[in-house]
Amino acid sequence: MAGIVFDRVSKRFGTAEVIRNVDLDIAPGSFTVFVGPSGCGKSTLLRLIAGLEDITAGTLLIEGCPVNDVAPAKRGVAMVFQSYALYPHMSVYQNMAFGLSLAKTDRRETDRRVREAARILQMDHLLERKPKDLSGGQRQRVAIGRAITREPKVFLFDEPLSNLDAALRVQMRLEIAKLHRALGATMVYVTHDQVEAMTLAEQIVVLNAGAVEQVGAPLELYHRPQNRFVAGFIGSPQMNFLPGTLAAAGADGVAVALAGLASPVPAAVAPDGQAAGAAVSLGIRPEHIVVGDGVAAAGPHGRIALVERLGSDTLLHVATQAGHLVVAAGAATKARVGDTIRLGLPADACHVFAADGRALARRGATEA
Amino acid sequence: MAIPGRSRPATAAFYAAVAVIVVYTVFPFYWAVNSSLQTPQELFDVTWFPFSFSFGNYAHVFDGQPFGRNILNSVFVAVLTVGISLALSLTAAHALARVRFRGRGLLLLAILSVSMFPQVAVLGGMYELIRSLGLYNSLYGLVLSYMIFTLPFTVWVLTTFLRELPRELEDAAIMDGAGPWTTLTRVFLPLMGPALVTTGLLAFIAAWNEFLFALTFTLSDSQRTVPVAIANFSGASQFELPWGNIMAASVIVTVPLIVLVLVFQRRIVSGLTAGAVKG
Numbered sequence: 170m171a172g173i174v175f176d177r178v179s180k181r182f183g184t185a186e187v188i189r190n191v192d193l194d195i196a197p198g199s200f201t202v203f204v205g206p207s208g209c210g211k212s213t214l215l216r217l218i219a220g221l222e223d224i225t226a227g228t229l230l231i232e233g234c235p236v237n238d239v240a241p242a243k244r245g246v247a248m249v250f251q252s253y254a255l256y257p258h259m260s261v262y263q264n265m266a267f268g269l270s271l272a273k274t275d276r277r278e279t280d281r282r283v284r285e286a287a288r289i290l291q292m293d294h295l296l297e298r299k300p301k302d303l304s305g306g307q308r309q310r311v312a313i314g315r316a317i318t319r320e321p322k323v324f325l326f327d328e329p330l331s332n333l334d335a336a337l338r339v340q341m342r343l344e345i346a347k348l349h350r351a352l353g354a355t356m357v358y359v360t361h362d363q364v365e366a367m368t369l370a371e372q373i374v375v376l377n378a379g380a381v382e383q384v385g386a387p388l389e390l391y392h393r394p395q396n397r398f399v400a401g402f403i404g405s406p407q408m409n410f411l412p413g414t415l416a417a418a419g420a421d422g423v424a425v426a427l428a429g430l431a432s433p434v435p436a437a438v439a440p441d442g443q444a445a446g447a448a449v450s451l452g453i454r455p456e457h458i459v460v461g462d463g464v465a466a467a468g469p470h471g472r473i474a475l476v477e478r479l480g481s482d483t484l485l486h487v488a489t490q491a492g493h494l495v496v497a498a499g500a501a502t503k504a505r506v507g508d509t510i511r512l513g514l515p516a517d518a519c520h521v522f523a524a525d526g527r528a529l530a531r532r533g534a535t536e537a
Numbered sequence: 538m539a540i541p542g543r544s545r546p547a548t549a550a551f552y553a554a555v556a557v558i559v560v561y562t563v564f565p566f567y568w569a570v571n572s573s574l575q576t577p578q579e580l581f582d583v584t585w586f587p588f589s590f591s592f593g594n595y596a597h598v599f600d601g602q603p604f605g606r607n608i609l610n611s612v613f614v615a616v617l618t619v620g621i622s623l624a625l626s627l628t629a630a631h632a633l634a635r636v637r638f639r640g641r642g643l644l645l646l647a648i649l650s651v652s653m654f655p656q657v658a659v660l661g662g663m664y665e666l667i668r669s670l671g672l673y674n675s676l677y678g679l680v681l682s683y684m685i686f687t688l689p690f691t692v693w694v695l696t697t698f699l700r701e702l703p704r705e706l707e708d709a710a711i712m713d714g715a716g717p718w719t720t721l722t723r724v725f726l727p728l729m730g731p732a733l734v735t736t737g738l739l740a741f742i743a744a745w746n747e748f749l750f751a752l753t754f755t756l757s758d759s760q761r762t763v764p765v766a767i768a769n770f771s772g773a774s775q776f777e778l779p780w781g782n783i784m785a786a787s788v789i790v791t792v793p794l795i796v797l798v799l800v801f802q803r804r805i806v807s808g809l810t811a812g813a814v815k816g
C-alpha cells in the first residue's frame with residue numbers, strides 16, 4: 170500500500186500548460202477516481218504517476234519518497250491502458266510474464282504469480298491463447314492480470330472499460346471493486362462515466378482544464394459542490410441553473426429573485442459575504458424539483474416542451490418564466506407535452522452560486 | 538463468368554483489359570525464356586515457341602567464364618546489403634518514429650532527398666570514397682555503395698510502419714521495465730515481419746539488379762556481379778552478340794527472385810497494407 174502526494178505539480182507540453190499546480194493527497198489503499206471533461210488532463214495526471222511523462226514543476230511522492238526521477242518500472246506502479254495494449258505476438262501467459270522476466274524474476278515465482286492472477290480473474294483456461302483470439306472482456310482481464318502479476322503498490326486505470334459494451338462494463342466494474350477489496354492496493358482510476366465514478370470511488374477528483382476543482386467523497390460532491398462546474402458535472406441529468414439576484418441575505422438563509430417570479434425563492438445557504446443585489450445563479454437538481462398539487466402558487470410555472478420517458482423515470486423539459494428547467498417527475502407521471510405545470514423549488518435543495526462560480530455554503534443539507 | 542452487377546460487354550471489356558496487362562507484363566520474360574531455349578540458328582527467325590528445347594545455352598553460360606562465381610558474388614552482395622540495411626534502418630526508424638527530437642522532420646526529408654540523386658551524380662564521389670577506403674574491386678565496396686539507395690527507402694518504410702504501432706504498446710513495455718532496445722527487439726520487431734520482408738525484398742531486388750556501380754567499382758571477372766557479367770558476355774566473334782546465352786543467364790538470375798517473391802507473397806501483401814491494420 171502506498172499513498173500518493175502531488176505537491177504543486179505542473180506539466181507543460183511545449184507552451185501548453187496541461188496540468189496546473191495540482192495539490193492532491195491520495196491515501197494508501199484508497200480508490201480514487203479522476204473525472205472531468207475530455208481533454209482536461211486526466212490521462213496526463215495518471216501518466217505522471219506512472220512516470221510515462223516527466224513532471225515540469227513540483228514534486229510527486231509515492232510512499233513519501235519523491236519519484237520525479239524514478240523510472241516507471243521502479244515506482245511499484247502498474248497501469249491498465251484504455252486500448253489494453255497487449256503484446257499481440259505473445260500468448261496470454263507471456264503477456265503476463267513479460268514484466269517479470271525483464272525483472273529477472275525466478276521462473277517458478279513467475280509461474281506462481283501468473284497462475285495466481287489467472288485464478289483471481291478466472292482465466293486459467295485462456296493462458297495459451299493469443300490476444301487476437303480473445304473477446305474484448307477477456308482482453309481487458311488479461312490487461313488487468315498483467316498489472317496484478319507485478320504485485321504493484323499502486324494500480325492505475327485509464328478508462329479501462331470504455332471499449333466494452335454496457336453489460337460487460339457493469340460486470341467488470343464490479344470485478345474491479347472486488348479486486349480492490351481483495352488486493353487492498355491503492356487504485357487510481359480515470360473515467361468520464363459518472364456511474365463508474367460514483368460507484369467505485371472512495372474519493373473523486375474533479376478536474377477542469379488541468380486544475381483540481383474539488384476533491385471529496387462521491388455523495389459529498391453531489392450534495393455540496395464547491396462551485397458551479399462541479400455542480401454541473403456531477404449528477405445526471407445535469408443540475409438546472411437559473412440566473413437571478415440576491416434579494417435578501419440573512420443568517421438563516423438567502424432569497425433569490427428570479428425573472429418573472431413575484432416573490433424571491435428562499436434557499437438554505439449562508440450568505441458567505443454576498444450582499445443583497447449581487448448577481449447569482451440558483452441551482453437545483455432535476456430530481457429535487459417538486460411537481461404536483463401541494464406546490465405553492467408562487468413558484469415557477471410553464472409549458473412542458475418535451476417529455477423523455479426513461480422507464481425508471483420521466484424527464485420533463487419545462488419552459489418557465491424564470492428559464493428552462495429539467496424536472497425528474499417519476500415514472501408514473503401522466504404529464505404530456507403542452508400541459509402547463511407548476512414547480513416547487515424546496516429551499517433546502519437549492520444551491521446558490523456567486524458570480525465567480527463559487528458556491529455559497531449550504532446549511533444542514535442532508536448527506537451521507 | 539460475369540461479374541455480379543455488371544453487364545456482359547462491361548465484363549468482356551474488363552477481362553480484355555486484364556489480358557492486355559498480363560501480356561504486357563509477362564511477355565518480355567516469356568520472350569527471354571523462349572529465346573534461351575532456342576539454338577543460335579533458330580534465333581534468326583521469329584519463333585513464338587521453342588520447338589527444339591535446346592538447353593545448350595544454359596550449359597554454355599558456365600563455360601569458360603566464372604558465371605557461377607558471379608552468381609555467388611551477387612548473392613553475397615545482395616544478402617549483405619539487405620542485412621546491414623535492415624539492421625541500420627530498424628534502429629534509425631525507431632529513433633525517427635518514436636523519439637521526439639529537434640529537427641526530426643528535417644532529417645527525414647534529408648534522408649528522402651538523398652534517394653532523389655541519380656546514380657550517375659554520385660558516381661564520381663562514391664568512386665573516390667571507395668578508393669580511399671581501399672574497397673575498389675571488392676564486394677564490400679559494392680555493399681557500401683548500394684546502401685546509398687537501399688537505406689533511404691528502408692528507413693522511410695520502417696519509420697512509417699513503426700509510427701503506426703500504438704503508443705500505448707510502447708508505454709506498456711516501459712511500465713514492464715523494458716528499455717528502448719528491448720522494446721524494439723522484443724515488442725516491435727515481432728510485429729514488423731511484413732514490413733521487414735517487403736522492404737528487405739525490395740532492397741534485395743535493387744541490389745541484385747544493380748549495374749552502374751557494379752560496373753564502375755569492380756575490375757576483375759571474379760569480382761563481377763551477375764548484371765555486369767551478362768553485359769560482358771562475348772560471342773564467337775567481335776560482331777556477334779550471344780543472345781541465347783544472355784537470355785539463358787537472365788532467366789537463371791530472374792528465377793530466384795520470382796521464387797523469393799512467391800515464397801513471401803502473403804507477407805508482402807500484408808506488409809504493403811500494414812498501415813491499415815492495427816497491431
Ligand SMILES: Nc1ncnc2c1ncn2[C@@H]1O[C@H](COP(=O)(O)OP(=O)(O)O)[C@@H](O)[C@H]1O
Binds near residue numbers: 187211212
Ligand atoms: N504528448 C502530448 N503532447 C502535446 N499535448 C498533449 C500530449 N498529451 C496530451 N496532450 C494535451 O493535453 C491535454 C490533456 O490531455 P489528456 O490528459 O489526454 O486529457 P483527458 O485524458 O482528460 O481526455 C489535451 O489538450 C491534449 O491535447
Ligand SMILES: [Mg+2]
Binds near residue numbers: 211212213
Ligand atoms: Mg484520456
